[in-house]
Amino acid sequence: MKKILTVFGTRPEAIKMCPLINEIKTRESMVVKVCVTAQHREMLDQVLKVFNIVPDYDLNIMRDRQDLFDITINILDGIKRVLIVEKPDIVLVHGDTSTAFATALACFYLQIPVGHVEAGLRTYNIYSPFPEEFNREVISIVSKYNFAPTELAKNNLLKEGRDANSIYVTGNTVIDAMKCTVDSNYTHPELEWVGEDKLIFITAHRRENLGKPMHSMFRAIRRVLDEHDDCKAIYPIHMNPAVREAAESELSGCDKIHLIEPIDVFDCHNFEARSFLCLTDSGGIQEECPSYGVPVLVMRDTTERPEGIEAGTLKLVGTEEEKIYRMFKKLLENEEEYQKMSRACNPYGDGNSSIRIADILEGKEYNPWRPLKA
Numbered sequence: 547m548k549k550i551l552t553v554f555g556t557r558p559e560a561i562k563m564c565p566l567i568n569e570i571k572t573r574e575s576m577v578v579k580v581c582v583t584a585q586h587r588e589m590l591d592q593v594l595k596v597f598n599i600v601p602d603y604d605l606n607i608m609r610d611r612q613d614l615f616d617i618t619i620n621i622l623d624g625i626k627r628v629l630i631v632e633k634p635d636i637v638l639v640h641g642d643t644s645t646a647f648a649t650a651l652a653c654f655y656l657q658i659p660v661g662h663v664e665a666g667l668r669t670y671n672i673y674s675p676f677p678e679e680f681n682r683e684v685i686s687i688v689s690k691y692n693f694a695p696t697e698l699a700k701n702n703l704l705k706e707g708r709d710a711n712s713i714y715v716t717g718n719t720v721i722d723a724m725k726c727t728v729d730s731n732y733t734h735p736e737l738e739w740v741g742e743d744k745l746i747f748i749t750a751h752r753r754e755n756l757g758k759p760m761h762s763m764f765r766a767i768r769r770v771l772d773e774h775d776d777c778k779a780i781y782p783i784h785m786n787p788a789v790r791e792a793a794e795s796e797l798s799g800c801d802k803i804h805l806i807e808p809i810d811v812f813d814c815h816n817f818e819a820r821s822f823l824c825l826t827d828s829g830g831i832q833e834e835c836p837s838y839g840v841p842v843l844v845m846r847d848t849t850e851r852p853e854g855i856e857a858g859t860l861k862l863v864g865t866e867e868e869k870i871y872r873m874f875k876k877l878l879e880n881e882e883e884y885q886k887m888s889r890a891c892n893p894y895g896d897g898n899s900s901i902r903i904a905d906i907l908e909g910k911e912y913n914p915w916r917p918l919k920a
């Protein structure tokens with residue numbers, strides 16, 4: 547029996563790993579163990595609850611205002627024991643967080659094979675996003691299995707000299723997750739507050755945006771909201787205290803915006819699906835909103851998800867106040883501009899990525915065109 551150990555620690559990793567864990571559980575030739583680092587605490591637990599997953603190990607490392615040293619040191623310290631006790635055949639990590647990086651490093655030290663889910667995303671700017679671009683490039687060096695969501699991600703890995711036999715295009719497991727969250731009958735008191743107005747959905751948290759850029763982003767948003775009577779914004783604030791301080795100082799007291807606690811993934815996907823427009827610096831939301839045809843203004847200078855930019859549903863607007871103000875205002879006032887961006891596009895697969903990855907882990911022949919569940 548092949549033993550798979552999955553290790554993750556933050557909200558987005560959990561959202562994209564839980565469907566895969568639940569798929570592996572259905573396979574008779576594999577056993578799956580779950581270790582959470584709890585780099586996030588409350589925001590991770592929200593996801594585990596939705597997907598009904600109880601971890602076998604919980605390193606519980608989160609500290610208030612942790613820095614990159616705290617996270618990396620505490621994970622390396624905790625994961626070593628788990629790896630030595632469990633002796634997994636393969637360790638699965640996801641994406642580009644410090645949890646994924648530190649776990650891959652620990653596996654390298656112990657010479658345990660790594661499978662990288664969502665491999666091959668790149669901006670090729672090591673400082674943007676920071677430290678995620680470094681994390682994912684390093685994980686690719688040590689991974690035995692690279693599960694790339696798109697052909698573009700696969701080509702990045704090939705350009706870097708990664709073994710073609712280690713790369714599988716599987717789609718993104720976020721689409722698997724969306725299959726069990728989006729509900730056409732969904733209602734929520736916050737959506738009732740928005741009523742017939744346009745819903746603007748906002749999130750922000752990137753480390754490189756903390757401080758001045760984040761204040762500029764929020765000032766731009768507030769100016770536009772103050773000038774438009776037909777829209778209301780919902781912003782579930784990330785639990786990072788530095789984000790909260792910026793959001794509260796720039797946005798509190800504005801009756802057009804509700805600053806709320808992080809919502810669970812079920813609520814989040816349904817809020818996104820009903821939005822008119824999203825403003826975010828999140829990675830995952832850039833993958834989700836295009837599926838619903840919801841335009842996204844990406845408040846970052848770079849993106850590792852060019853698929854949505856090419857399709858026209860995402861626009862990079864940076865973090866300067868004037869540029870965000872102009873672009874946001876334009877999409878509210880210019881129907882033609884809005885329609886150009888508002889088209890459904892899903893470059894991330896058919897929602898069967900977990901099945902493909904589980905097949906590959908079981909050693910079944912890899913055939914990306916094999917028809918799967920509808």
Ligand code: UD1
Pocket residue numbers: 556557558585586587588589590608609610611612613617642643644645676677678751752753785786787829
């Ligand atoms: C991390 C990831 C980032 C990912 C993001 C998803 C790294 C370096 N960064 O960044 O790639 O996009 O998660 O959201 O791996 N906090 C809580 N409760 C929680 C979660 C966070 O209180 O449930 C607070 C804590 O004070 C914590 C701080 O937020 O110290 C920052 O968390 P951290 O994981 O260091 O950084 P993120 O910005 O969340």
Ligand code: UDP
Pocket residue numbers: 557558561749751782783807808809810811812814815827828829830831834
């Ligand atoms: N999300 C959520 N609740 C929220 C905000 C976001 O469940 O209040 C989900 C969102 O749907 C997406 C993921 O969290 O799947 C994105 O996480 P985040 O923006 O924290 O990280 P990133 O994707 O930038 O790494």
